[in-house]
Amino acid sequence: MATGSRVIRPRTSIWLSERKAPKRKAEQQPAGLDHVKIVAATVRLLDAEGLAGFSMRRLAAELEVTAMSVYWYVETKDQLLELALDAAMGEMSLPAGSLGPVEGYEHLETGARDWRDQLRQIASEYRRLLVVHPWLSPLMGEYMNIGPNAMVFSTAVQRVVRDSGLPASQVPGALALVFQFVYGFSTIEGRFAARSRAVGMSQDELFAETMAAIEGRPEFDESRALMEARCGGTVQEMRERDFTFALDCAIAGIEALRDGGDGED
Amino acid sequence: MATGSRVIRPRTSIWLSERKAPKRKAEQQPAGLDHVKIVAATVRLLDAEGLAGFSMRRLAAELEVTAMSVYWYVETKDQLLELALDAAMGEMSLPAGSLGPVEGYEHLETGARDWRDQLRQIASEYRRLLVVHPWLSPLMGEYMNIGPNAMVFSTAVQRVVRDSGLPASQVPGALALVFQFVYGFSTIEGRFAARSRAVGMSQDELFAETMAAIEGRPEFDESRALMEARCGGTVQEMRERDFTFALDCAIAGIEALRDGGDGED
DNA sequence: ACCTGAACACCGTTCAAGT
């Protein structure tokens, strides 16, 4: 009762509609404003302050311009974030050949590398991206993430998983297993790294502090036992081990079901 | 330049500090306000309007109370969301025995069910929860999620994965593989379901519309081919297939590395 | 002990106006 009915209108993606016209050419004002400059500043600000610290007004200040100027180039904050999301997606370096044969070099690309190596490379690039830009994780959930760079990535990912030899009907499931894992794992890793930066402690110090905080609480016994079973080392070493093992698991599972199961759809 | 330095203070979890005192017993006002009533209304509002539609002021209106009354029971909006998060975590029904032997019934619980069945049950409960409450996904990323119900869940999860027979040092990686996958998969599923509710279309209609929107864009050819290779059926049927296959993959991978690999840490 | 009202410092965005 007394619901008030504020409408949250469902949004489509900027990539599925016409963009605000670029409208180059103009000699009048010494503006300096620019589509790419705005997106670059957005990424910089998001890296520095996080998603919660980002606002159109802060961005305008960063660009040394009034609060509303950026609205001439961009329709809404959501559109701008979608642009920043796709821009960041472009930072991954994908395995050669994952975009298909390059003209004149087809003879070099044929089965040049194992699909498992390529999968590991893409996974580790994806992980690196999500750790470097922790604000990406929530944005990927919020928007459709189908910008040009996202499409290049997703095409590469699909190629690699298809090269596993799995029947086409099973490719989406395998793909989801691998990349949803990487997404979740890296999201947590990125958040922990950001938090350690924010409080000015090393990740190992922060980890030790957290461990101390749950000392003596029986609900946490099981978790602590699990941590200790990882046999120490630094936080980073534990993470590398877990990530590698999980990926190995996924790959082994794909191979097992491909070779053993009644796989012909 | 002109950074403005708004400080985003790093938060700890409500579960690691003292809660606002319950302070029962009071006969004066016909208040009606209550910790559990507030959390229940919060969950209801989040279900109805989503995370973006939730605000302390809307919640107060729902409770037919002034905007600031709820602050007597709860310190900040973040704390309240953390409480709602853990309350929702309590909605999962975990496999019997996952909490350890029950006094007097130990003889029934020993190896009563296969770890694979239990893993599938927990995974599917986790998935159901994230689809029913799409606002949970971002909250799980934002807070530490170590409330009492979260701990029960996480303990159950760890037990089951440990029962796979994997050496302790490999349990965390396997655990991450399975549950990060379920998290990511279900987050997308939940968002799609919420979106379909918001625009008043069935999921199949929305899916068809999206397919139509990318018709003729060559960047999407690969994705569309992948979709079609899933051999139709409803959106729900495709999802069931993908989810089941991915989980089978993970389980097969765990068994393969347990039995085949040089697994003795 | 519990609830209210006014106020503060923020938001995203609209709109009329400037050059």
Added chain:
DNA sequence: ACCTGAACACCGTTCAAGT
């Protein structure tokens, strides 16, 4: 064509005040 300033409808939260 590009940028500004004032304004609107929201936020979360503080604080002094009521009963």
